[in-house]
Amino acid sequence: MVVGRTMWDFVIEAFQTPGLGIILIALLILFEITLIVILLLAHNGLFDLKFSYGGLGLELGQFAALLA
Numbered sequence: 001m002v003v004g005r006t007m008w009d010f011v012i013e014a015f016q017t018p019g020l021g022i023i024l025i026a027l028l029i030l031f032e033i034t035l036i037v038i039l040l041l042a043h044n045g046l047f048d049l050k051f052s053y054g055g056l057g058l059e060l061g062q063f064a065a066l067l068a
Contacts, residue, residue, distance in 0.1 A: 038058070042058075045062070047059065047060065048062075
């Protein structure tokens with residue numbers, strides 16, 4: 001049994017693995033680009049972001065609903 005290992009030990013090992021580290025970095029970059037696109041669409045009024053205690057909601061904005 002391994003004792004004293006934390007989540008960060010596994011994260012460090014994942015980045016040290018030759019093929020897996022590149023995939024994790026690519027997924028992180030893809031997530032950031034997706035977040036930036038969603039925020040830009042929300043800023044332009046195509047999406048509405050609704051914050052609540054249950055989480056985050058993404059709804060079709062009023063301007064985009066008129067176009068549909």
